Amino acid sequence: MFTDMVGSTASAQVNEAEALKLRDEQEGLVRPLFAVHQGREIKSMGDGFLAEFDSALRAVQCAIDIHQHLHDRNSQPGVTPIQLRIGIHLGDVEQRGTDIFGDAVNVASRIEPVASPGGLCISGQVFDQVRNKIPNRLEKLPPTALKGVRGPLDIYRVVLPWAVEEPMAGAPTLPRLAVLPLANISPDAENEYFADGLTEELITVLSQIKGLRVISRTSVNQYKGTTKPVAQIGSELGVDSVLEGSVRKAGDQLRIAVQLITTRTDEHRWAQTYNRKLENVFAIQADVAERTAAALKVELLSSEREAVQARPTSSLEAYEAYLRGVQASQQFFGRVSEELERDAVAYFEEAIRYDPRFSAAYARLADHLIMVGGETRPSSDVFPRARELVAKALELNPNSSEAHAAQANLLMQLDHAWDRAEAEYQQAIALNPSNSIARFWYGSLLSILQRFAEAKKQLRAAIEQDPLNVVPWFSLAAVLAHEGDLGSAVALAEKSVQIAPDNPGARAGLASLYVDAGRADDALQAVQPLAGEADPFYRANRAAILALGGRPQEARAFLSDWEAGRFPRWFALRYVAAVSAAVGDHDRALALLERDEREGEKALWNVYLNPVFDPIRDDPRFVAILRAENLPTTFVGRRLRPGGRRPAATTGPRLAGD
Numbered sequence: 001m002f003t004d005m006v007g008s009t010a011s012a013q014v015n016e017a018e019a020l021k022l023r024d025e026q027e028g029l030v031r032p033l034f035a036v037h038q039g040r041e042i043k044s045m046g047d048g049f050l051a052e053f054d055s056a057l058r059a060v061q062c063a064i065d066i067h068q069h070l071h072d073r074n075s076q077p078g079v080t081p082i083q084l085r086i087g088i089h090l091g092d093v094e095q096r097g098t099d100i101f102g103d104a105v106n107v108a109s110r111i112e113p114v115a116s117p118g119g120l121c122i123s124g125q126v127f128d129q130v131r132n133k134i135p136n137r138l139e140k141l142p143p144t145a146l147k148g149v150r151g152p153l154d155i156y157r158v159v160l161p162w163a164v165e166e167p168m169a170g171a172p173t174l175p176r177l178a179v180l181p182l183a184n185i186s187p188d189a190e191n192e193y194f195a196d197g198l199t200e201e202l203i204t205v206l207s208q209i210k211g212l213r214v215i216s217r218t219s220v221n222q223y224k225g226t227t228k229p230v231a232q233i234g235s236e237l238g239v240d241s242v243l244e245g246s247v248r249k250a251g252d253q254l255r256i257a258v259q260l261i262t263t264r265t266d267e268h269r270w271a272q273t274y275n276r277k278l279e280n281v282f283a284i285q286a287d288v289a290e291r292t293a294a295a296l297k298v299e300l301l302s303s304e305r306e307a308v309q310a311r312p313t314s315s316l317e318a319y320e321a322y323l324r325g326v327q328a329s330q331q332f333f334g335r336v337s338e339e340l341e342r343d344a345v346a347y348f349e350e351a352i353r354y355d356p357r358f359s360a361a362y363a364r365l366a367d368h369l370i371m372v373g374g375e376t377r378p379s380s381d382v383f384p385r386a387r388e389l390v391a392k393a394l395e396l397n398p399n400s401s402e403a404h405a406a407q408a409n410l411l412m413q414l415d416h417a418w419d420r421a422e423a424e425y426q427q428a429i430a431l432n433p434s435n436s437i438a439r440f441w442y443g444s445l446l447s448i449l450q451r452f453a454e455a456k457k458q459l460r461a462a463i464e465q466d467p468l469n470v471v472p473w474f475s476l477a478a479v480l481a482h483e484g485d486l487g488s489a490v491a492l493a494e495k496s497v498q499i500a501p502d503n504p505g506a507r508a509g510l511a512s513l514y515v516d517a518g519r520a521d522d523a524l525q526a527v528q529p530l531a532g533e534a535d536p537f538y539r540a541n542r543a544a545i546l547a548l549g550g551r552p553q554e555a556r557a558f559l560s561d562w563e564a565g566r567f568p569r570w571f572a573l574r575y576v577a578a579v580s581a582a583v584g585d586h587d588r589a590l591a592l593l594e595r596d597e598r599e600g601e602k603a604l605w606n607v608y609l610n611p612v613f614d615p616i617r618d619d620p621r622f623v624a625i626l627r628a629e630n631l632p633t634t635f636v637g638r639r640l641r642p643g644g645r646r647p648a649a650t651t652g653p654r655l656a657g658d
Contacts (some may be wrong), residue, residue, distance in 0.1 A: 001039070001059050003030065003066070005047035006083040008089045014454065018080070023047050026082050029073065030066055037062035042100055048084070050109075052100060056090050056129035060158065063088060063120045066135065067160055087112030090125040097480040107153070110146035114155055124154030132303045135399075136160065137210050137430060147401050161426030175296040176239040178215040179203045181224040182256075183246040194329070195247040197323025198256075198281070202243070204360075205289045206308045207401075207434040209349055211298035212353070215239060216436040217330075219468035234263025237467055241269065243292060252278040258288055260295055269295040279321070282311045307399075313361075318354035321347045321359050329368045338569070341376065344368055359396035362389045363403040370409045374572055375537070383414050400636045401432035413603065436465035440472045442644055448605050450636050456480050470496040474509030481513060482609065489513055497526070504530050508541035513547075520549040536567045540575040544612060547582035555583045572596065572608050581612045589613070590621045597625055605629050 005026055023046055034041050034051050037058045042050040053059040063086045074081040089111055091104025099428040107123065115121040122130070127138060137159040146153060152455055179202050184195035200217050207214045213373035215237050223233060230242055259271035271407040274284045293300050300308075313319050324346030332340035348365035351358055366389035387410055393403035408424035411417045425442035428435055442456030456479055462472040473496035480489035493510040500506050507526050514523035523545055530542040539558055547555035561567065562576050577592035593604060604625050607613070616622045617635065626633050 001049070001051045001053065001063060001086060001088045002108050003048045003051075003063075003084050003086045004045075004112055006085060006117040022080060022082055026084070027200060029069055029082075030084075033062055033065050033069065037065065037640055042098070050100075050105070052093065056088070057133055059088050060120075060122060060126065060130045064134070064158065064160070065582065067118065067120060071160075083118040085112050085115040085117065086120045087115060087122075088126050089119070089123040090129065094280055096561055109147070109153060111153075114141070114146075115157070118160075120158040120160070122156050123155070127154070127156045131301060131322035134158075134374070135427070135430060137433070140302075155524050158343065159430065161430045163422075171562075174211060174213050175241065175298060176215070176237075177206065177292070177296070178220050178224075178233065178237050178239045178242045179206065180220055180233070180244040181379075182244075182258075185246045186230075186249045188250075191247075191249045193327040194249050194320070198247055198285075198328045200326055202285060202288060205285050205308050206243075206292060207432050209289065209293050209300060209304050210297060210433055211300075212293070212296065212434070213465065214434045216434070216466035216469065219466050221330075222468050229426075230261050230263050238464070239263060241292075241296065243288070249278070254278055254281060254284070256284055260292055278316055313351075313355045313358040313360070315355040318351040318358050318361065321351040321354060322358065322364070325351060325361070325364060325368075329364065332368075332372075341372060357396055359393045359400055359403065362393035362396065363406055366390045366393060366406045367402065367409075370406060370413065374601055374603045374606070377570060378599075378601065379414070379603070383410065386410060387414070394591045397466045399431055401428045401435045401438065404431065405435060405438040408438070408445075409441060412441070412448075412605075416602070418445065418449060418630060434461045434465055436469070436472075439465065440475070443472065443479075446474060447475070447482075447632070448609070450482075450632055452479050452483050452607075468499055469501045470503050470506040472501070475508055477509060477513065478609075486517060488512070490517060502529070504533060504535075504538040504541070507536065508545065511542075511545045515545060515548050523549050524551070534568060536562075536569070537573045537575060540571075540579050544579050544582040547579070548612065552583045555579050559583070567579075572601055572603065573599075574601065574603060578607060578610060578612050581616065586616050586619075589632060590616055590619060593625055594621060597628065602629055605631055609635070 005023065020451070026047070027044060031041060031044075034049075035055065038055070039053040039058065039062055053062065054607075066084065066086065070082055070084065073079065087108050087110070089104055089108035091102065091107065093100040093102045093104050111121050111123055121141075122138075131138060139157045139159055141155045141157060155426060178556045179199060182195045182199045184192045186194070197219075202219055203214055203220070206212060219237060226233070233242060234240070241260055241262055243258060243260050243519035245256065248255040254274065254276050256276075257271075257273045260269040261267065262269060268339060272287075272291065274280075274287075276284060283468070286309045290300065292304070313322070328340050328344035328347055331590050332344055345365065345368065348361050348368065351361040352365070355361070366386045369386040371377040373382040373386065386406070390403060390406045390410060393400055394407065397403065404424050404426040407419045408428060411421035411424060422442070422445060425438055425445065428438040429442065439458050439462040443462060444454045446452075446458060456476060459472045459476040459479065461474065466472065474493050477489040477496070479494040480486075480492065490510075490513045493506070493513050496506040497510050507530060510521040511526035514520070514526060527542045527545055530538050533542070534540055543555040543558040546552070558579055559576070562571070573592045573596040577589040577596070580586075580592060581589040586595075594605070608626060608631060613622065623633050
């Protein structure tokens with residue numbers, strides 16, 4: 001193993017004393033970790049080390065540990081970052097006194113500069129020893145010619161969780177694929193659930209191939225029943241290929257036809273029709289995934305092959321109940337209704353009863369409950385059950401990206417354990433880089449902690465993987481507004497409304513920015529379609545925006561309806577507090593936020609950056625709630641108005657329509 005401190009020579013030329021101090025700190029941090037992983041320091045070069053290990057696996061684990069310690073250190077406020085490049089190779093060495101020599105040493109020294117700052121690269125020989133033995137993704141780089149080394153070598157980058165969105169310079173672009181909704185051609189139209197569920201399961205299976213980037217369900221669902229040409233779909237989604245087909249289900253008989261098409265040329269890469277019994281559905285999914293990977297020239301690792309071939313459940317009854325639950329849950333988040341919520345929960349519970357070892361059913365049910373907790377039902381009604389479900393899902397499948405993302409959501413929303421939640425999001429993304437929902441929520445967490453530059457990276461990655469889901473679009477717009485780039489924020493919010501003109505969240509987000517820009521008439525026009533919304537969440541958005549735009553009458557009517565108990569469902573007090581603040585009733589806003597905390601709805605994190613609370617941001621009662629939720633008590637965003645900051649709607653990071 002060779003390590004080298006990035007920029008140490010240049011730093012010494014600018015401030016030698018500071019550079020020496022950082023070198024000493026780097027040595028003090030790295031040196032003890034060699035012994036922890038049973039390695040041996042050969043020598044120190046001041047700004048780096050040469051070390052050897054008896055095991056390639058221990059060497060890689062040591063390197064990851066070094067980067068983890070440096071990442072933790074660099075995340076602290078006010079410190080000068082220390083970054084290392086690390087290169088590892090496997091081979092024979094010659095011992096001379098306390099030093100070692102040989103080709104293996106020379107190769108390792110040449111691999112180290114290939115790594116990016118804060119990165120780790122390994123040779124093909126090391127890759128053969130550690131593949132499938134570490135949780136990190138191993139990304140093959142183009143064949144690399146190294147100075148003084150005969151012929152190009154296979155070199156792999158070890159993808160670290162916090163840097164998963166950063167591609168290595170010169171690395172090949174990964175194929176991008178969209179699985180279009182499978183058409184239901186069954187004799188019974190009621191089997192629509194099966195076609196919808198099978199589409200999502202194919203997305204899930206293909207997403208386990210880390211050499212692919214698979215577009216998320218929210219975006220592809222918009223092409224259900226479409227007659228758009230494949231080339232147009234490819235352009236709109238930014239994909240190279242689409243997988244399309246149909247499903248016919250009659251009793252226990254299946255007929256599934258699928259074809260892979262190149263979007264640019266409309267060329268069919270492969271096509272297959274499966275006439276099988278229902279019990280063979282998992283084998284069909286695996287075959288589709290393997291054929292797709294082969295057609296796109298993506299090499300499957302053995303762990304990926306095992307993952308796509310694994311049967312998620314041994315019970316067909318459990319699987320059918322699960323697919324019905326998936327459909328009901330999707331419909332619920334597009335159109336809130338008590339019936340759909342009951343159906344989703346009941347179907348997932350039924351799947352678990354049929355197969356108590358069905359990890360995906362536990363994870364899906366947990367995710368559904370987490371999404372409704374604090375939004376359509378009190379958190380205390382659902383979060384304890386969700387915690388049990390997540391624990392069971394992870395016990396049954398520790399490598400479930402969805403379960404790790406659900407765990408992160410609980411740590412964030414229930415425990416306010418921001419560091420632990422961040423680690424779980426990073427793990428979810430490392431396990432499935434196509435998990436756009438994990439990226440969105442990770443971006444939301446970073447925004448909540450006011451780490452806006454990092455939030456933008458994750459939200460942009462979520463948009464790339466789910467381009468027609470407007471939620472990350474207007475979430476990114478909010479981050480840009482916090483940073484003071486109001487023009488870009490408005491443009492992004494306008495784009496989100498163009499993509500989904502009927503999405504109430506997108507309209508509310510745009511209207512809030514129009515108010516920000518002093519365009520009250522445009523704000524009114526943007527929220528006009530929300531006038532008939534029965535959902536109190538969107539009524540609250542509209543009411544607050546109108547009040548901030550100088551029209552408080554609707555906000556007062558909203559508050560009167562709330563006081564009279566006229567809402568059709570349970571409604572979180574923090575949103576009522578936001579409307580109260582918008583009309584200037586700050587005492588009531590504070591009282592409602594305090595009551596929300598007492599009643600277990602500890603979710604000020606969801607709305608505390610909303611500038612509607614600026615007049616009470618420094619109030620001791622508000623600050624006390626921030627501290628109770630481990631939130632920053634200062635605001636680092638740009639102030640746009642004397643005595644306050646940017647006014648906005650009550651929209652938090654709710655996954656409206658997702």
